[in-house]
Amino acid sequence: MPVMTMRDALNLALKEELARDSSVFLMGEEVAEYQGAYKVTRGLLQEFGPKRVIDTPITELGFAGLGVGAAMAGLRPIIEFMTFNFSILATDQIINSAAKMRYMSGGQFKIPIVFRGPGGSAYQVSSQHSQALESWYAYFPGLKVVMPSTPADAKGLLKSSIRDDDPVIFIEQERMYGMKGEVSEDADFTIPLGVAEVKREGTDATIIARSLMVPIALQAAEQLEKEGISCEVIDPRTIRPFDINTIVESVKKTNRAVVAEESHPFASVGAEISAEIAEHAFDYLDAPVKRISGADVPMPYAKNLEQLAIPDVARIVAAVKEVSYV
Amino acid sequence: MATQVVMPKLSPTMEEGQLARWLKKEGDKVSMGEPLAEIDTDKATMEMQALSNGVLRKILINEGESAPLGQPIAIIGEPDEDISELLKTASTPKPEKAAQAPKSMPESDAATPVEVEPQEAEAPEATQPISSDGQKSRTDGRFLISPIAARMASEAGIDFKTVQGSGPGGRIVKRDIESAIGDQKKTAATKPAVGRISIPRPAREGVVYGPSAYRDEPVSEMRRTIARRLVTSLGPVPHFFLTIEIDMERAADMRHSLNELYPDLKLSINDLIIKVVAVSLIQHPEVNASFQDKTIRYYEHADIGVAVATENGLITPVVRAAELKPITEVATEVRALAERARARKLKPEEYTGATFSISNLGMFGIEEFTAVINPPEGGILAVGAMARKPVVREDRIEIRQTMRVTMSCDHRVIDGATGARFLQTFKQIMENPVYLFLDQ
Secondary structure, eight states, X not given: OOEEEHHHHHHHHHHHHHHHOTTEEEEETTSSTTOOTTSTTTTHHHHHOTTTEEEOOSOHHHHHHHHHHHHHXXXXXXXXXXXXXXXXXXXXXXXXXXXXXXXXXXXXXXXOOEEEEEESOOSSOTGGGOOOOHHHHHTSTTOEEEOOOSXXXXXXXXXXXXXXXXXXXXXXXXXXXXXXXXXXXXXXOOOOTTOOEEEEOOSSEEEEEOTTHHHHHHHHHHHHHHTTOOEEEEEOOEEETTOHHHHHHHHHHHSOEEEEOSSOSTTOHHXXXXXXXXXXXXXXXXXXXXEEOOOSSOOOSSHHHHHHHSOOHHHHHHHHHHHTTO | OOEEEEOOOOSTTOSEEEEEEESSOTTOEEOTTSEEXXXXXXXXXXXXXXXXXXXXXXXXXXXXOEEETTOEEEEEEOTTOOOHHHHHHHHSOOOOOTTSOOTTSOHHHHTTTOSSOHHHHXXXXXXXXXXXXXXXXXXXXXXXXXXXXXXXXHHHTOOGGGSOOOSGGGOBOHHHHHHHHHHHHHHHHHOOOSSOOOSOOOOOTTOOOOSOOEEEEEOOHHHHHHHHHHHHHSOSSOEEEEEEEEEOHHHHHHHHHHHHHOGGGOOOHHHHHXXXXXXXXXXXTTTSEEEOSSEEEEESSOOEEEOEXXXXXXXXXXXXXXXXXXXXXXXXXXXXXXXXXXXXXXXHHHHSOOSEEEEEOGGGTOOOOOOOOOTTOSEEEEEOOOEEEEEEETTEEEEEEEEEEEEEEETTTOOHHHHXXXXXXXXXXXXXXXXGGTTO
C-alpha cells in the first residue's frame, strides 16, 4: 500500500466519492480556486468542474443551509468548514435543520450531508481558532461525529460518511494533515462508522484516545512498555454512534482506564466515556477512570502556555501510573 | 498533590505512637511503600511506610515525641507545592478516636495483616470535599476497596477485611487480592482436612502458617443462658480455674534425651508443654474456641500464644498450627519469637490471634498460679515449676518430679467437665510423651 499524508488520503477519498456518485458535490470557502485552505481539495475543481466543487462567500450559516436544502432535495453535499471554529456560525443549520429534519419530517427526508474540516488545536492560532468541538455535536441526536487518527482511517471513514444517509460531522485535526501512513488505493475501501479500533494491544491499562491524542497515547504506551506496564490503546474513531463494547471488553481485561482528549474537561466526550465505563464495567475497575484533558481555559497564544494546555506523553504516562498504583 | 502523613495504627491495641526515628529527612524523595519512620507502639517498634509519592516536605513531630492516632506527623508533596493549608490544618490535632477496628471485624482477624490500618493511614487533602468524605467514611470503619478487588475477593472466598490495601489511602486493589489468593493457595495445599486429628502429623518443611481457619457455630440457647447468667456474676469474661498435678518424670527424661541427641536445640519443658497443649486442643476442639457473642468460633489449628516477659512488659508471640509442627520446630520457633519479642521486633501478626495461651512462671519457682485469659481466647494454661516432691504411687511414697498446671477457662465457652477432660488428655500425653512421636 502506498504511504501518503492524511491530507492526501482525505483528498483521495473525496476524489473517489465525487467520481463514484454524481450527486456528491463539495462546497466551502476556498475549496475550488485556492485548492483548499489546507489543500485537502487540491485538484478537485480541475477534475470535477465548478458545478461539483463550489467556492462560497464567507457565510457559514448560509452555505450550511444551502447544503441542508440540497441534501433534502436528493444531493449528497460535502460542506467544508475552513476550520470547525467557524462552524459555530452555522450551528443553527447543523443542529436545528440537519440533525432534526429526518425526525421532524417523519422520515420523509433524509439528510446525507457531511460537514468536514479541521478542528482542535493548531500551532499558536490562539483561543478562537483552537477548539475541540466534538462534544457539542455529539450531544445532539441525529448527528454522527467522526474523528480519524490515521491517514487510512481518514480515507475509509470519510468515504463511509459521504455514503451515509445521515448528517455526519467529520472533524480532522489541523496538526495531523502532514501525518503519513499506509493507505489503500482501493476505491471500495471503507471503514464502517461506529466501530472502534484497538490501536495497540495491552494487558495492564486501557488508554482511550481519539484524533491527535492517538499518536500521543501510542508514544506513552511505548514508554510505559519499557517500564513494564502494558497499555491497550483504543481509538473509538466515531464519537457518535459510540462503540462502548470494545472499550468495556478491554477494561474487563485491564481493570484500568485512562481517557485522553484534547478538549476541555467539563462535559466532554471523555466525561461521557468515563461515565459509560463506570456504568458498564464498574465491577471490573481497579481504580477510578482517569481523564486527561486540555486545560480548562481558552487556548493561550503563548507557545509555552499552549504546550501546557494540550495533553502530552508525560501526562498520559503519569495518569496510567496513577491508575496502576505505581 | 500534597498529603498529610498521620500517625498510623500499627497494632490492634495502639492508641498513640512514639516517633523512634525518622528514616527520611525533609527534602528527601519518598515513594509509596518506602519506609518513612520507625514508630514505637505499645508492643513493638514498627516501620511505617509512605503511602504516597513525592518529597518529604515537612516533619511535624520530632524523634522521641508521641502523637495520637490520626495526628498529622509529616507532609509529603511536590517539591514546589504550596503546603501552607496543610500546615495550618496540621497544627490543630485531630481528635481521631475512631481508630478502633470496626466492630464487625473479628478480633482474631484484626490480628492478621493490619500492619498499617489503612483507614487512618493517610489524611485527605483538606480542600477537597471528596477526600473529606473519605475521611469520614474511614473513621466509620469502612473499607476502601476497588470494585474488581471486591469482586475477586468474593469469588475467591477471601475476607477482604484481612487484606492490607496497597492503594492510595490504603485502598485494597487487585494486586492485594491476587497476592492474598496466592497465600490462600499455599495454605490450602498444606492444610489437613477439617475434622478431628487424633494423631499429630508432622508439618511440611518451609510451610508458614497464618492464623487458624475456623468455623462459627451459633450459640445454643443453653449456652446463651449460661453466658448471660455468669457474666452478671463475673464479667466480662467469666473465668473459672482447674488445677491438675502432672508427673513429669518421663517428660523430663525425654527432654534430656532429645537434648543429648540435639545439643543445639536446648529444648525446654515449656516447648514440650506447648506441643502437648496443641495436640490436646485438637482432640478437644470445644476448648480450642472463642466466644463471639452470637456464635462460638471453633479453630481448626492450635495457634498457641506463649507469654514472654520483656523489659517493657508481657507479650505473647504465637506459634501457629503448633499441633502440626515437630517438637524440634516448636522449640526453634519459640526461641526465635522470644528473642524478637525482647528486641521489640515482633510484627502484630506475630503476637495476636492465638487460639489458646500458655503462661509459665516455673523458672521463678512459682508452684501454681492463675493466669488471666487474653480475649477472645477461650482459655489459658498457667504452668508452675517442676519440683521433686513426695507422692503416693501404688500405696508407696516416692519422690517424683511433679508440676502443677492451672487452666483458666472462659465459662461462656468451656464448662467444668469440658475443661477437665481436656486437662486429662493433657496430663495423659504429658506423662506419656512418647505419644508425640507416633506416626512420625
